[in-house]
Amino acid sequence: MSRLQSPSALKRKRPxxxxxxxxxxxxxxxxxxxxxxxxxxxxxDIKRSSNxxxxxxxxxxxxxxxxxxxKEVINVQNKTRKTYLAAEFEPSPELTGGAWYDxxxxxxxxxxAVKKLCSQKIKQLKVATVESVMDSVxxxxxxxxxxxxxxxxxxxxxxxxxxxxxEVESNGMGEFAGIKVGKVCYxxxxxxxxxxxxxxxxxxEPRIGAMASIPCGVCPRISSCTPDGVISxxxxxxxxxxxxx
Amino acid sequence: MVSQHGILYAVHLVTDQFGxxxxxxxxxxxxxxxxxxxxxxxxxELPPAKVKNSLLVLIxxxxxxxxxxxxxxxxxxxxxxxxxxxxxxxxxxxxxxxVRFSKFLDVVSKELGGSCGELFRGLLExxxxxxxxxxxxxxxxxxxxxxxxxxxxxxLVMAHYVECCPAPEPLVPPPDPDAKKLAKSSKVMVESLTxxxxxMAVAMPSSMRRFSFVPNxxxxxxxxxxxxxxxxxxVGQKRKLHDLESDPALEEEVECNWRANFEELLRRLRHxxxxxxxxxxxxxxxxxxxxxxxxxxxxxxxxxxxxxSVPLSLDTIYEEVVKNEKNHSMTFDHVRxxxxxxxxxxxxxxxxxxxxxxxxxxxxxxxxxQEIESIILKRYGEAAHKIFRLLFGVxxxxxTDKIADTIFAEKKETSKTLYKLxxxxxxxxxxxxxxxxSNI
Numbered sequence: 184m185s186r187l188q189s190p191s192a193l194k195r196k197r198p199x200x201x202x203x204x205x206x207x208x209x210x211x212x213x214x215x216x217x218x219x220x221x222x223x224x225x226x227x228d229i230k231r232s233s234n235x236x237x238x239x240x241x242x243x244x245x246x247x248x249x250x251x252x253x254k255e256v257i258n259v260q261n262k263t264r265k266t267y268l269a270a271e272f273e274p275s276p277e278l279t280g281g282a283w284y285d286x287x288x289x290x291x292x293x294x295x296a297v298k299k300l301c302s303q304k305i306k307q308l309k310v311a312t313v314e315s316v317m318d319s320v321x322x323x324x325x326x327x328x329x330x331x332x333x334x335x336x337x338x339x340x341x342x343x344x345x346x347x348x349x350e351v352e353s354n355g356m357g358e359f360a361g362i363k364v365g366k367v368c369y370x371x372x373x374x375x376x377x378x379x380x381x382x383x384x385x386x387x388e389p390r391i392g393a394m395a396s397i398p399c400g401v402c403p404r405i406s407s408c409t410p411d412g413v414i415s416x417x418x419x420x421x422x423x424x425x426x427x428x
Numbered sequence: 429m430v431s432q433h434g435i436l437y438a439v440h441l442v443t444d445q446f447g448x449x450x451x452x453x454x455x456x457x458x459x460x461x462x463x464x465x466x467x468x469x470x471x472x473e474l475p476p477a478k479v480k481n482s483l484l485v486l487i488x489x490x491x492x493x494x495x496x497x498x499x500x501x502x503x504x505x506x507x508x509x510x511x512x513x514x515x516x517x518x519x520x521x522x523x524x525x526x527v528r529f530s531k532f533l534d535v536v537s538k539e540l541g542g543s544c545g546e547l548f549r550g551l552l553e554x555x556x557x558x559x560x561x562x563x564x565x566x567x568x569x570x571x572x573x574x575x576x577x578x579x580x581x582x583x584l585v586m587a588h589y590v591e592c593c594p595a596p597e598p599l600v601p602p603p604d605p606d607a608k609k610l611a612k613s614s615k616v617m618v619e620s621l622t623x624x625x626x627x628m629a630v631a632m633p634s635s636m637r638r639f640s641f642v643p644n645x646x647x648x649x650x651x652x653x654x655x656x657x658x659x660x661x662x663v664g665q666k667r668k669l670h671d672l673e674s675d676p677a678l679e680e681e682v683e684c685n686w687r688a689n690f691e692e693l694l695r696r697l698r699h700x701x702x703x704x705x706x707x708x709x710x711x712x713x714x715x716x717x718x719x720x721x722x723x724x725x726x727x728x729x730x731x732x733x734x735x736x737s738v739p740l741s742l743d744t745i746y747e748e749v750v751k752n753e754k755n756h757s758m759t760f761d762h763v764r765x766x767x768x769x770x771x772x773x774x775x776x777x778x779x780x781x782x783x784x785x786x787x788x789x790x791x792x793x794x795x796x797x798q799e800i801e802s803i804i805l806k807r808y809g810e811a812a813h814k815i816f817r818l819l820f821g822v823x824x825x826x827x828t829d830k831i832a833d834t835i836f837a838e839k840k841e842t843s844k845t846l847y848k849l850x851x852x853x854x855x856x857x858x859x860x861x862x863x864x865x866s867n868i
Contacts, residue, residue, distance in 0.1 A: 260829075283836065289836065289837070289838055291836075294836050337833075337834070337836075340834060341814075341834070341835065341836055343817075343821075344814040344817045344818055344834075344835060345814065346801075346817070349709075351772050351773055352772070352773050354768075354772060356768065357765055357768040357769075358765070358768070358769065359772075372709060391802055391806065392798060392799040392800075392801075392802030392803060393799065394799055394802070394803050395799070395802040395803045395805070395806040395807075400803055400806075401803055401806045401807040403807070
């Protein structure tokens with residue numbers, strides 16, 4: 184061997200490896216994952232796009248995970264799909280579910296806490312806009328999470344569905360003075376009593392409709408019930424329980 | 429048109445209270461519409477005397493009405509041109525009201541007191557009574573004085589809970605053909621009246637006569653002196669002319685039988701339901717203001733199912749509010765603020781040029797929605813309740829994922845709940861192909 188040969192020529196290049204110590208297959212897999220940035224990629228999509236054998240893809244993913252170059256995340260849209268992300272990226276809200284999800288599961292406690300606080304603020308303000316409640320909640324520093332305006336809009340929507348608040352439009356007069364005409368506002372429903380009346384209303388059970396207060400109104404077998412049938416008012420167990428006072 | 433279940437139920441009620449014979453005649457009228465007596469005899473295969481007595485019972489208890497169609501009077505009748513044909517029609521709604529008597533009695537007793545309630549009970553039990561019969565009954569039961577009874581009857585008539593009975597055999601004109609042509613030409617939706625409605629519209633006395641009762645102590649005292657004489661009239665029949673000639677001023681009153689006015693009771697219950705709905709949605713102050721508006725506009729209401737109340741000024745409403753001692757502390761501004769609240773969308777009160785009127789349609793729709801939501805909540809749970817409110821509010825198709833996100837529920841659970849609601853017919857489901865048309 185000649186002494187004039189360059190030092191690099193002396194070193195023979197390792198077959199199937201690159202400067203990061205990855206094999207070619209691992210490199211292909213890593214490139215596919217990295218390209219997706221914070222959206223992540225499903226393992227089946229990796230297999231399809233790389234045209235590599237399943238065993239090779241699985242082995243490459245395991246190696247990359249061990250090296251800490253990629254991470255597995257839970258996709259709330261499809262929890263059974265294994266989704267991988269390059270280590271330097273944070274998963275997007277579409278993957279994680281956003282502020283309301285924690286480790287792929289709906290954070291019910293957090294949602295209820297936000298709903299309760301917003302409901303209290305609406306009662307205090309009597310007529311509230313999304314912005315006014317958002318500012319008030321952020322000023323209180325009650326939550327570490329960075330909640331945006333759309334998050335509060337979702338919470339207000341949920342409060343309307345719970346029948347705790349109603350959505351109204353400002354007419355600029357009276358209680359809406361100071362709020363632009365046509366702006367969407369929120370008011371508490373039926374809980375504006377004060378003193379003893381408020382305590383009594385709070386302690387009382389929610390108002391049940393007339394049909395819901397009798398067995399037939401909520402009976403799952405109403406369509407099969409006839410006066411002389413197997414299922415009939417005469418033999419009805421729900422009626423017996425209801426009348427047995 | 430009355431449904432089959434409705435007919436069965438009405439016949440059951442009449443059987444329970446008046447027996448099989450009367451029920452058979454009633455069923456014949458309900459199934460076949462208005463019929464003359466000979467047709468009823470033929471269809472029921474009962475003796476004419478029994479059919480007649482059954483009809484008298486039904487009329488006495490306001491479950492049927494006799495009438496004569498004008499076209500049958502002027503029409504040709506072989507051998508006897510111009511002969512009137514008295515027909516009889518069953519009053520289905522009044523039959524159903526019989527199960528509500530205890531509720532009606534409760535309403536009257538709470539508002540006007542026990543003695544008025546007792547008098548009203550007598551009218552419900554006997555269908556229709558003359559003043560003398562009312563006095564006699566009160567005397568037999570509670571030994572009340574004639575004056576007290578007359579005062580109670582006066583209170584009931586002034587409150588419109590009791591009315592003068594309709595004419596026994598009114599002449600019903602044919603429907604107005606010009607009205608139909610006008611409706612067609614102007615393309616306006618005109619509600620055509622059923623035969624029953626036309627008959628009752630003609631039979632009813634004018635509102636002045638219908639609710640006009642002046643206590644007449646002298647005449648009743650005279651009547652009581654004659655109480656030992658056997659009654660020579662059946663209930664519901666008019667006295668003969670010579671009996672009335674002695675006192676023409678009494679003629680109208682003596683001829684008048686009195687009965688419970690179901691229309692007014694329904695109106696009061698409808699108002700009560702509206703006030704309860706507003707109270708649940710807002711607060712006691714709003715309920716007070718609405719009650720005052722209803723009280724102030726009650727006299728002007730013509731129909732039970734009216735869409736809007738008559739417009740009232742703020743001053744009128746305030747005067748009505750402070751009439752009640754409990755509301756003396758309410759100020760003018762209180763009332764105005766409350767009305768502005770009720771006027772904001774969804775507007776339960778309409779404003780028009782400084783006057784306010786109640787939108788009954790809006791309030792009743794809110795109450796109906798509340799009933800349905802209550803059923804869904806109790807039967808399927810909170811998640812289903814939210815889903816129903818969401819889909820009802822948006823009024824269009826919505827994707828399952830979007831529904832789950834909006835109500836903050838897991839997608840799997842949401843799908844199960846949606847399926848249950850769809851199975852029981854509360855929801856419509858549609859599969860929509862997305863992405864296909866966008867590639868074309």
